[in-house]
Amino acid sequence: DQERRANPLLAFHWYQCAAGVAALFIVTLLIRSLVGINGDSDIMATERSFVTAIGESLDVTLDDGTQLSLGPSTELRVVFGQRERALYLTTGQIFLDVASDPDRPLVASVGAFDARVVGTAFDLRSISGKTSVEVVEGVVAVSYPYIIRGELSELRRSRTVNAGSGVSASKVTGLVDPYSINSNRIGAWRKGRLIFEDTLLSDMIDDLNRYNTRSIRLNDPDGELSTATVTGAFDASDTDSILTTLTEILPV
DSSP states (O other): OHHHHHOHHHHHHHHHHHHHHHHHHHHHHHHHHHHOTTSOSOTTOEEEEEEOOTTOOEEEEOTTSOEEEEOSSOEEEEEEOSSOEEEEEEEEEEEEEOOOOTTSOEEEEETTEEEEESSOEEEEEEETTEEEEEEEESEEEEEEEEEETTEEEEEEEEEEEETTEEEEEETTTEEOOOEEOOGGGTTGGGGTEEEEEEEEHHHHHHHHTTTOSSOOOOOOTTOTTTTOEEEEEEETTOHHHHHHHHHHHSOO
């Protein structure tokens, strides 16, 4: 220190070196924050966000050519990088016709639920604490944590969902086995048709409330309707007719 104070030129070079090391450290931190500690993310990633209101739908063509339809009351974030295409659905429902890109798969996530594809068409929804995937074309690989003592574990269960099949997951059921489904009903909501099959009445009402600003509430203080289910096809824009039908088939 005494030598640096006695020699201003030496002190100047010392401070230059220190500043260079600090700058390199900051750049390293910045790169690590963009790439991720394990190198999972892309530096050149681009991000877009989409939100729809009650009763509103939206059709979007993404940068890679993927066709995307958002249902009402939906929140979605899209992050495209050089190695992977990522979609993060917070709530609501989307239908995807995914552009094929074997070198850059698409992963659609809802919390701990992941659906991985290369090129396919499928419906993804997250409503009432339940996430589901229904496949029209191609194959979707899904995974979800095992439920241990009522909590999500670090171990994951995986399933392959083929065209004409669906799968669902929740913190109550975990990831269920794939089930067969009529492909014609997948994504029918895009044409204003709501199709329910053995759907809990409470879940149906949650779905209907995404389409109408006039909120529907189930008055069931004794829990008599907690297990009531509904099967049928309805016009999403005709709430009055739906309610009339429910009063005819259920004690509501």
